[in-house]
Amino acid sequence: MKEHQSLWRESVKLPSFSTLSKDEVTEVCIVGGGITGMTAAYLLGRQGHQVILLEADTLMSGTTGYTTAKITAQHGLIYDELIENMGLEKAKLYYEANKNAMEFIKLLAEQLDIDCGLEKHDAVLYAVADEYAEKVKKEHVAYQKIGIDCELVTSIPLPIPIKAALIMKDQYQFHPLQFFKKLIEKMENVQIFENTTATDVEENQSEKVAVITRDGFKVHADKVISASHFPFYDANGFYFARMYPERSYIVAVEETNDYPGGMYYSADTPTRSLRPVTHNGKNLILISGDSHKTGQDEDTARHYEALKEFGKNALKTDKVLYEWSAQDLITLDKVPYVGCIKKGHDSVFVATGYRKWGMTNGAAAALLLADLVLNKQNPYEELYTPSRFYSDPSLRKFISINLDVAKHLIGGKLKSADQEKELSLDEASILRVNGKKVGCYKDKEGTVHMVDTTCTHLGCEVAWNNGEKTWDCPCHGSRFSFDGDVLEGPADEPLKKYQ
Numbered sequence: 001m002k003e004h005q006s007l008w009r010e011s012v013k014l015p016s017f018s019t020l021s022k023d024e025v026t027e028v029c030i031v032g033g034g035i036t037g038m039t040a041a042y043l044l045g046r047q048g049h050q051v052i053l054l055e056a057d058t059l060m061s062g063t064t065g066y067t068t069a070k071i072t073a074q075h076g077l078i079y080d081e082l083i084e085n086m087g088l089e090k091a092k093l094y095y096e097a098n099k100n101a102m103e104f105i106k107l108l109a110e111q112l113d114i115d116c117g118l119e120k121h122d123a124v125l126y127a128v129a130d131e132y133a134e135k136v137k138k139e140h141v142a143y144q145k146i147g148i149d150c151e152l153v154t155s156i157p158l159p160i161p162i163k164a165a166l167i168m169k170d171q172y173q174f175h176p177l178q179f180f181k182k183l184i185e186k187m188e189n190v191q192i193f194e195n196t197t198a199t200d201v202e203e204n205q206s207e208k209v210a211v212i213t214r215d216g217f218k219v220h221a222d223k224v225i226s227a228s229h230f231p232f233y234d235a236n237g238f239y240f241a242r243m244y245p246e247r248s249y250i251v252a253v254e255e256t257n258d259y260p261g262g263m264y265y266s267a268d269t270p271t272r273s274l275r276p277v278t279h280n281g282k283n284l285i286l287i288s289g290d291s292h293k294t295g296q297d298e299d300t301a302r303h304y305e306a307l308k309e310f311g312k313n314a315l316k317t318d319k320v321l322y323e324w325s326a327q328d329l330i331t332l333d334k335v336p337y338v339g340c341i342k343k344g345h346d347s348v349f350v351a352t353g354y355r356k357w358g359m360t361n362g363a364a365a366a367l368l369l370a371d372l373v374l375n376k377q378n379p380y381e382e383l384y385t386p387s388r389f390y391s392d393p394s395l396r397k398f399i400s401i402n403l404d405v406a407k408h409l410i411g412g413k414l415k416s417a418d419q420e421k422e423l424s425l426d427e428a429s430i431l432r433v434n435g436k437k438v439g440c441y442k443d444k445e446g447t448v449h450m451v452d453t454t455c456t457h458l459g460c461e462v463a464w465n466n467g468e469k470t471w472d473c474p475c476h477g478s479r480f481s482f483d484g485d486v487l488e489g490p491a492d493e494p495l496k497k498y499q
Contacts, residue, residue, distance in 0.1 A: 004468060006066045006324045007252055007279050012177035014059050015184060020193040020217050026052040028373060029211045029219045031198040032227035033057075034064035035358060036351045038180055039366035040225055044373060045189040052219050053190060054211065056197040060177055062229050062488075063358055066326040068250060068275055068288050070263050071105055072171035073098035074123035075357040077135055077267055078334060079142035085333060085390055090383055092146050094335060097380045101363035106172060109179060112186055116178035117278065123263045126156055126165035132267040133163035139267075140166050157260035158274075160314050173263060173275055176359070199492045201233040201348060209347045214492070223373050226341065226350045227365070230329060230477070230489040237342045237386060240458070240490050243329045243353050245477025248291040249303040249467075252322035253311045255283040272310055284321065287311050291356075294327060295474030300467035325468060327477060327488055328356045337386035338365040339372065349373070350386060423448065428464040428482070438498055439464065439471055441482040451484040452496035462495070471495065 028044050030037045033055030041053045055061075073095055082091035109118050127133040136152075143150040143166065151167040184192075201224060202210040208220040226232055231239050255276070264274040271289035278284070287310060290303040297303075304323050312318045331337055331353035341350040349372055351365035364380065371378040382388075423429060428441040430453055439453045439462065451471065453461050460475035470487060471480040479488040484495035 004324050005322065006250070007277070007284070007322045008067075008069070008175060008177045009060065009065045010322070011279060012175070012181055014177065014181055016058065017055075017192040017194045020054065020196040020213055020215070020219070023218045023220070024052055024191075025208070025220045026050045026191070027221060028052075028223045028225065029054065029209075029221035030225045030227060031211060031232055032062075032225075032229065033059040033192070033194070034062050034227065034229065035176070035180075035362035036365045036369070037225065037227035038183060039363055040227065040369050041190045041192075042183050042187050043366060043370040045187050047370075047374060049189060049373070051190045052221070053192045054196045054198050054213070054219065055192070055194045056228070058194050059184075059192070060180060063326050063328055063354075064176055064180075064362070066250070066324050067176060067358060068273060068286050069176045069359060070123070070171070070173050070273075070275055070357075071102050071359045072123040072168065072263065072357075073102060073148075073360060074125055074168040074171065074265070075355065076125065076265060076271070077139055079146060079148075080135075080138045081334065083142050083145065086335075088145060091142065093380055093383045095146050095148060097364040097368075097383065098357075098360040101360040101367065102172060104367060105174070105179070105359070105363055108183075109174070112182055114179055114182040116182070117173075117175040118179075119173055120170055121173055121261055121263050121275070123168045123171040123265070124156060124165050125168075125265050125267055126160070126162045127267045128160070128162055129268050130163055136164045136166050136267050143168070156264070157262070158264065158314065159316075171263065173277075175277075197486075197492065198228070198232050201235070203235075203345065203347065222347065224348045225369055225373070226348065226352075227369075228489065229327075229352065231341065231350050231352055232489060232492065233341070233348065234490075235342045235345050235348060237350075239337070239350075239352065239386075240476045242337075243331050245294040245327055245329050245488075246291045246356070247294050247300070247325050247327050248288055248356060249307055249325045250286055250288040250323065251304060251307045251311065251320050252277070252279070252284045252286050253308075253315070253317045254319040254321060255285055255315075256317040256319075257315065259283065259285060270306070272307075272314075279321075282321075285311070285315060285317070287315075293474065294477040294479070295463045295465070295472035298463070300325075300465050304467060326356075327479070328358065329353045329477070330355045333388075333390050336361050336365060336384055338368050338384035339381060339386050341386065343387050428466070428469075430464070433498070437461070439495070441469070443482070449483040450498040451480070451482075452498070454495075455491055456493040456495060457489075457491040
């Protein structure tokens, strides 16, 4: 079994690119080599704009490389809530934006003749419990108001006893890295730099904007797009206070019974998501779900076990070939933030908060951002604008998120650490060493890695993630390797290391 490696990344070798080693000048600088950054770079480059794309790690090493890769406008229970909180017209726009993004990916794959396993499937939202069946039925009413092609049923072709299911017709799935490998080959006017971490932006109304890297180099550009998952630059937009991070888990199991086709997603909690995939000549099923707030679970490995148990019980399969996890951000009203990073900052754009539906939300964001850079009208600009605020539910969610942050900030400082002790192999603990809290991990070879447990973003205390062998921040979702290197923002500085 391949632990913590997605089958997408294991099966495709993308081209590699050098690290930025000097100052550069361009028209558009894009930060982030996932679906939004890569798609926006392709679109703008094809329009004749000079583009530089910076990726802190390697291309597709973030959420896009660890997705379930469903291309669908069915995003769980969302449309009834959008109608209630934003109104019917905004809910229609959200559906249209994601449906258009889905059709864009399909059309591009056809035009460029990309062999990426693009398949048409119905997307099915199902409920096992009566409570969630009622929510699915309300979602069906919302679909009808919006005009979504759908069907409400009481059974599905899987051995799962359900009370209700809502089918959204003619959706898609694909292999994301096969798609983007071909897209890279077809790019024009785009320079890509990997292992180049952007840390800040200098804005000057009379000159170009400058993106500053950790190594001290600058990329001067007319426009900047932050597509780095969590915005690497905040512009006092307080994005860390207007989103919260969740981790989800995925296992790829070998199919034992004939899979009936279709992409499935449970309305119940904890969620269960299913989709088929053919890999190395074998028919596999991706089972995902069991999400939780980042850094707020003491035993993350148990989530993999829960998904494997579901596979045994519901699908009669226990042969696990891959397991991995992913992180995504959820906004106050569940709609992504896409547009000017803040009012008055018309040269810097942002895209974030895809709520685990990044294939269509990410493509929709790229299409919108390309139009904004080109000064074109886009019907979805107001829907996605980061400056929006709906008093209900945004105010309640804002208070809830930040009370939770305060609880973990204070609780982490008050939590005592164990005295020095002998760690077993592959064990971690927060110990008190010379009067300081130190995160200690003894690897499988017996080497002990010691780091300061204070997150370099806003000072919360990190927690050990035993599933991924990382230090995770429970406040804003920053993640660090066992020896302190930054894996996910908003932190951009590593944890202090001790000998």
